[in-house]
Amino acid sequence: MTLEQELELIEKAKQDKTAFLELYRAYLERIYKYCFLRLPTQEIAEDVTSKVFLKLVETIQDFDTSQGYRLSAWLFRVAHNEIVDYYRAKKPDNISWEIEDTPTNDDFADDYLKKITRKQQIAQVMPELNQRYQKIISLKFFAELETEEIAQQLSIKDDNVYVLLHRALKAFKQEYYKKFEKSERFI
Amino acid sequence: MAVQNKQQQSEKAEEFFDSAKDSAVMRSQFASQLEKQLEDKYITYYSSSMEDKPFWQNKKFLGGLAFAAVLTIFVSTLAIYQPWAQPQSGQQDQTEQMATTIGAELAYFEGGVEYNSEGGWQPVSESLSLSEGDMIRTLDDGRAIINLDDGSAVRLNYNSELELTALNPNDMQLTNVAGEVYSRVASLDRDFEIVTETLTYQSLGTAYTTFNTKAKQGVKVFHSKVNVENKDTGEETLVEEGKQYFKTEGEVKELSIEEVKKDEFALWNKKQDEQNEAFKDELGKLKDLTAPELKITNPANNATVEKSKITLKGSTEADATIKVKGQQVDNKDGQFIAEVSLKEGKNEIKVVASDAAGNTTQKTWKVTYKKAVAQTETQPIQEESSNSNGAEAGSIQITSVTTDSKGLKVNWNVSNLGDGNGFKVVYGLNPNPAYGVDNAIYVGDKNARNATISLKDGKTYNVRVCRYLANGSCDTYSNNMQKTAPESQSQTEPEQSISSANLSVNSEKLTWTTDTGTTGKGFKITYGATGTPPDYNGGNALTFVDALSYNTTKNGFYKVCAWDGGSGCTAISNVVEVSVF
Numbered sequence: 001m002t003l004e005q006e007l008e009l010i011e012k013a014k015q016d017k018t019a020f021l022e023l024y025r026a027y028l029e030r031i032y033k034y035c036f037l038r039l040p041t042q043e044i045a046e047d048v049t050s051k052v053f054l055k056l057v058e059t060i061q062d063f064d065t066s067q068g069y070r071l072s073a074w075l076f077r078v079a080h081n082e083i084v085d086y087y088r089a090k091k092p093d094n095i096s097w098e099i100e101d102t103p104t105n106d107d108f109a110d111d112y113l114k115k116i117t118r119k120q121q122i123a124q125v126m127p128e129l130n131q132r133y134q135k136i137i138s139l140k141f142f143a144e145l146e147t148e149e150i151a152q153q154l155s156i157k158d159d160n161v162y163v164l165l166h167r168a169l170k171a172f173k174q175e176y177y178k179k180f181e182k183s184e185r186f187i
Numbered sequence: 188m189a190v191q192n193k194q195q196q197s198e199k200a201e202e203f204f205d206s207a208k209d210s211a212v213m214r215s216q217f218a219s220q221l222e223k224q225l226e227d228k229y230i231t232y233y234s235s236s237m238e239d240k241p242f243w244q245n246k247k248f249l250g251g252l253a254f255a256a257v258l259t260i261f262v263s264t265l266a267i268y269q270p271w272a273q274p275q276s277g278q279q280d281q282t283e284q285m286a287t288t289i290g291a292e293l294a295y296f297e298g299g300v301e302y303n304s305e306g307g308w309q310p311v312s313e314s315l316s317l318s319e320g321d322m323i324r325t326l327d328d329g330r331a332i333i334n335l336d337d338g339s340a341v342r343l344n345y346n347s348e349l350e351l352t353a354l355n356p357n358d359m360q361l362t363n364v365a366g367e368v369y370s371r372v373a374s375l376d377r378d379f380e381i382v383t384e385t386l387t388y389q390s391l392g393t394a395y396t397t398f399n400t401k402a403k404q405g406v407k408v409f410h411s412k413v414n415v416e417n418k419d420t421g422e423e424t425l426v427e428e429g430k431q432y433f434k435t436e437g438e439v440k441e442l443s444i445e446e447v448k449k450d451e452f453a454l455w456n457k458k459q460d461e462q463n464e465a466f467k468d469e470l471g472k473l474k475d476l477t478a479p480e481l482k483i484t485n486p487a488n489n490a491t492v493e494k495s496k497i498t499l500k501g502s503t504e505a506d507a508t509i510k511v512k513g514q515q516v517d518n519k520d521g522q523f524i525a526e527v528s529l530k531e532g533k534n535e536i537k538v539v540a541s542d543a544a545g546n547t548t549q550k551t552w553k554v555t556y557k558k559a560v561a562q563t564e565t566q567p568i569q570e571e572s573s574n575s576n577g578a579e580a581g582s583i584q585i586t587s588v589t590t591d592s593k594g595l596k597v598n599w600n601v602s603n604l605g606d607g608n609g610f611k612v613v614y615g616l617n618p619n620p621a622y623g624v625d626n627a628i629y630v631g632d633k634n635a636r637n638a639t640i641s642l643k644d645g646k647t648y649n650v651r652v653c654r655y656l657a658n659g660s661c662d663t664y665s666n667n668m669q670k671t672a673p674e675s676q677s678q679t680e681p682e683q684s685i686s687s688a689n690l691s692v693n694s695e696k697l698t699w700t701t702d703t704g705t706t707g708k709g710f711k712i713t714y715g716a717t718g719t720p721p722d723y724n725g726g727n728a729l730t731f732v733d734a735l736s737y738n739t740t741k742n743g744f745y746k747v748c749a750w751d752g753g754s755g756c757t758a759i760s761n762v763v764e765v766s767v768f
Contacts, residue, residue, distance in 0.1 A: 020225070021222060024222065036211040037204075037211060042212075057228045058232065115210040119208075128307055129305075130305070132350065141201065142204070142208070155353065166197075170305070171305040171306075174305065175306075175307065178727075181743075
């Protein structure tokens with residue numbers, strides 16, 4: 001969807017239920033992925049994703065399309081806050097990082113296990129970073145936003161995105177090394 | 188070359204995260220279940236909008252979703268003096284970015300306060316420099332004050348967390364993550380905005396506390412005004428000085444003085460503001476929290492005077508009302524003077540200072556009026572017998588004032604002085620100190636010719652000696668002499684610094700000893716999985732321990748560093764290996 005198309009759809013969604021659900025379907029997977037990569041389990045990711053969209057029902061009417069921002073700005077911001085909240089409420093000891101049994105094709109089981117292990121590692125390291133770093137890493141690599149969009153959301157200049165990202169990755173690496181044995185590492 | 192490496196790093200990172208993304212598999216029913224939920228909610232939420240009720244009346248604040256709103260403070264400055272922001276050609280992006288950020292410093296902290304600067308949470312140290320991206324949090328007993336280079340001060344209450352999201356002078360963002368944050372903004376041409384998910388607060392040079400806890404989200408305004416904009420409804424509310432606005436209550440209410448007096452955080456902030464040149468004249472509502480100060484500088488309390496009228500002088504808060512003996516007197520910028528008539532004997536003078544909020548401070552000053560004694564009335568026999576030359580007046584002469592280990596030693600002579608009841612050695616910071624007004628020590632022995640005043644503050648004092656009479660007054664003053672009191676030596680011992688640490692291991696437990704035998708400022712433990720661990724550099728510690736042992740949880744190599752309170756060590760231990768897991 002182009003920006004214009006999206007803004008038009010948002011306006012429609014303020015009055016029309018079908019338009020709203022179209023928006024939902026357009027963004028569901030991205031929001032879910034974003035949440036999943038930062039949270040311990042599928043269940044919790046689903047829970048947070050639901051919260052984000054349920055909130056959207058209440059606030060869609062006030063979304064100001066004249067600002068020219070995509071809906072993603074609002075969605076990722078709310079998702080980020082929910083995730084931060086989750087970790088604040090849960091004491092680190094209460095979080096189980098066990099890998100769930102997900103039914104999958106045996107041929108790809110090994111590969112899947114590697115991927116899910118890495119995901120768990122990432123989700124474990126993220127909360128150790130300060131919020132700004134968490135945001136930029138998730139917006140760039142999980143939400144896959146463009147530099148301009150990222151700059152918009154963080155209220156910085158485009159040029160600064162690169163610099164901030166570089167710092168965030170450095171911090172991420174440091175925290176990652178702290179937590180994981182060399183044999184477990186992928187970097 | 189450097190740019191290439193950065194790009195490579197970004198690509199590598201992309202690869203790293205990419206592979207993990209594939210594992211994000213959604214349950215098939217999840218999408219359809221959620222869609223149904225949304226559909227239902229949309230219908231119920233907006234059904235009445237199709238009837239006569241305007242849709243904004245259906246808006247409810249999200250109790251169920253109760254996510255903590257993020258308070259962000261925006262500062263956009265109009266005119267900035269930044270000597271360090273001169274553009275320099277050929278500079279790398281990174282240094283240019285660093286050069287233009289405003290500095291922040293942890294000016295004060297008490298109790299448990301931690302910070303997170305790319306390396307996990309660690310306890311803070313005095314005068315810690317903070318930079319963009321850093322976070323600060325206070326524990327149950329912690330409070331902290333952060334000073335920003337632009338003159339603003341941000342103070343955290345207990346259990347609060349703040350992030351210095353961006354410190355770029357054109358775009359300053361501080362995020363109040365949780366708890367209570369009092370913002371004291373250096374006023375002038377700055378626009379301040381506090382933004383939450385649903386509310387925007389705009390203010391101009393104010394003092395206010397923003398709340399972001401599960402129980403309440405909102406603002407209390409102590410000075411100037413705050414404009415609150417509700418993003419959900421578009422409503423704008425002006426919250427003026429002395430008022431408060433909370434999201435759950437949805438309306439502007441009076442900030443009652445009683446309520447604020449119980450707010451310990453507000454009282455603490457008032458004290459801090461009073462000590463700050465830039466803020467002390469802009470206390471606004473905070474001023475009314477405490478009763479006005481009242482000082483009476485002249486005469487001294489319980490003084491005895493020989494005049495029937497005295498000039499009472501004192502100081503108080505600039506706009507307090509002053510009443511002396513029930514009569515209002517002029518308050519000139521905090522100073523007041525009143526002529527008071529005394530009756531013979533003891534007098535009690537009541538002085539009351541009251542402020543606009545009705546707080547009062549009262550002092551009852553006692554002054555005794557004893558008529559000057561004519562030579563013929565008191566102890567005439569004594570006088571006559573000691574005055575051999577009846578016509579010549581007696582006198583006292585201070586010959587010297589020296590310093591000794593206790594303070595100032597005063598030596599004097601007398602000449603033709605009749606016996607009195609000893610002497611008073613009067614001293615003060617102003618010349619010609621007088622008994623009854625300034626401090627004095629009493630020397631009972633009329634034959635004494637020296638005395639020592641205990642003063643060890645290093646200040647310069649003026650000293651006179653006068654003859655003390657039985658009626659409680661002093662006459663026949665000596666000359667005035669000046670002397671600087673000695674200064675007491677500082678008795679504090681310098682903190683012992685650890686200069687060596689010896690590490691040993693038993694199974695999974697690390698134990699170490701230091702040359703001082705103490706734990707000093709605590710220890711940072713560094714770790715290496717396969718080889719020698721790095722030296723601690725301020726951001727690479729495995730953990731911080733304020734003890735002399737640590738139980739490891741993984742195999743590898745360990746080193747212990749005696750923390751210097753900053754980003755280094757005063758001593759580094761040997762390396763040991765753990766291989767029991």
